[in-house]
Amino acid sequence: xxxxxxxxxxxxxxxxxxxxxxxxxxxxxxxxxxxxxxxxxxxxxxxxxxxxxxxxxxxxxxxxxxxxxxxxxxxxxxxxxxxxxxxxxxxxxxxxxxxxxxxxxxxxxxxxxxxxxxxxxxxxxxxxxxxxxxxxxxxxxxxxxxxxxxxxxxxxxxxxxxxxxxxxxxxxxxxxxxxxxxxxxxxxxxxxxxxxxxxxxxxxxxxxxxxxxxxxxxxxxxxxxxxxxxxxxxxxxxxxxxxxxxxxxxxxxxxxxxxxxxxxxxxxxxxxxxxxxxxxxxxxxxxxxxxxxxxxxxxxxxxxxxxxxxxxxxxxxxxxxxxxxxxxxxxxxxxxxxxxxxxxxxxxxxx
Ligand code: DAH
Numbered sequence: 001x002x003x004x005x006x007x008x009x010x011x012x013x014x015x016x017x018x019x020x021x022x023x024x025x026x027x028x029x030x031x032x033x034x035x036x037x038x039x040x041x042x043x044x045x046x047x048x049x050x051x052x053x054x055x056x057x058x059x060x061x062x063x064x065x066x067x068x069x070x071x072x073x074x075x076x077x078x079x080x081x082x083x084x085x086x087x088x089x090x091x092x093x094x095x096x097x098x099x100x101x102x103x104x105x106x107x108x109x110x111x112x113x114x115x116x117x118x119x120x121x122x123x124x125x126x127x128x129x130x131x132x133x134x135x136x137x138x139x140x141x142x143x144x145x146x147x148x149x150x151x152x153x154x155x156x157x158x159x160x161x162x163x164x165x166x167x168x169x170x171x172x173x174x175x176x177x178x179x180x181x182x183x184x185x186x187x188x189x190x191x192x193x194x195x196x197x198x199x200x201x202x203x204x205x206x207x208x209x210x211x212x213x214x215x216x217x218x219x220x221x222x223x224x225x226x227x228x229x230x231x232x233x234x235x236x237x238x239x240x241x242x243x244x245x246x247x248x249x250x251x252x253x254x255x256x257x258x259x260x261x262x263x264x265x266x267x268x269x270x271x272x273x274x275x276x277x278x279x280x281x282x283x284x285x286x287x288x289x290x291x292x293x294x295x296x297x298x299x300x301x302x303x304x305x306x307x308x309x310x311x312x313x314x315x316x317x318x319x320x321x322x323x324x325x326x327x328x329x330x331x332x333x334x335x336x337x338x339x340x341x342x343x344x345x346x347x348x349x350x351x
Pocket of ligand 1: 177178220260291293313315316
């Protein structure tokens with residue numbers, strides 16, 4: 001081959017390379033076709049390089065690097081296009097995978113009401129069915145509403161047992177029970193009355209499995225003509241059977257509260273044992289669930305009601321205690337630590 005022939009075939013190859021448009025190859029198989037056409041075993045560039053051997057040593061020295069340069073830029077263009085096409089392919093297959101219709105769906109976490117809230121709602125709902133209305137009062141109270149009007153005068157020992165939080169430098173306190181709302185309701189309404197008063201109460205208690213410094217109570221109050229202990233028993237028995245089941249057995253024990261006379265504490269048959277005694281019922285077979293009594297005439301008098309005309313009964317229920325019984329929770333603190341694993345157990349549909 002003459003130098004002139006070689007240069008002709010160099011020019012042909014170079015222009016064929018230009019027309020091959022490597023950077024526009026639409027996919028990997030088409031790119032490979034182009035590569036084989038030029039640098040395959042019988043490719044045009046391969047042949048061009050091979051034919052250098054037919055030239056004189058001087059021509060080879062001069063034209064060899066030129067031909068090598070052409071091959072190097074071809075190889076680089078092919079490699080660049082290959083990388084680009086592969087990246088594109090990855091992106092396409094990733095976006096295909098993003099919608100895998102065979103995957104089970106992720107469960108969206110659903111919020112729900114706290115078990116103490118649902119218990120409170122359930123208690124209120126039952127009393128609503130029994131004709132009670134709903135009343136609320138402030139957390140910060142004066143001594144009159146928390147004690148004096150409830151027949152707990154200044155030096156009454158019951159004041160000590162309440163472990164009261166007082167506000168600094170003010171004659172005010174955090175209410176120790178929702179009985180305060182009895183007084184507020186009677187002060188603002190005339191009898192007959194039928195109310196439940198749910199809310200937060202505060203006592204300087206040591207925290208343990210059954211005590212908290214902040215807890216929930218539901219107070220109940222009925223005032224009417226000729227209302228007495230038999231009505232109290234009927235209402236509370238009906239309530240407890242609606243709350244805990246028709247077969248619930250109750251027991252009324254004599255007790256003492258300054259604001260009721262007579263006073264009683266109501267127990268239900270233990271849920272955790274067949275009445276034979278266990279740690280939950282302090283081995284008695286019964287669990288105390290509320291305090292109650294016939295409203296002391298001194299309380300009616302303190303709000304200006306005529307105690308000869310009106311009488312009533314009242315009761316106080318601990319909400320945490322009821323929630324513990326309903327759900328078999330043995331430590332009250334679990335309700336307040338907000339451990340999501342604990343809270344997740346309470347399906348709203350259960351109440
Ligand atoms: N206030 C009482 C307490 O916190 C509960 C209570 C007992 C309320 C008897 C009443 C009642 O209305 O009659 O321990």
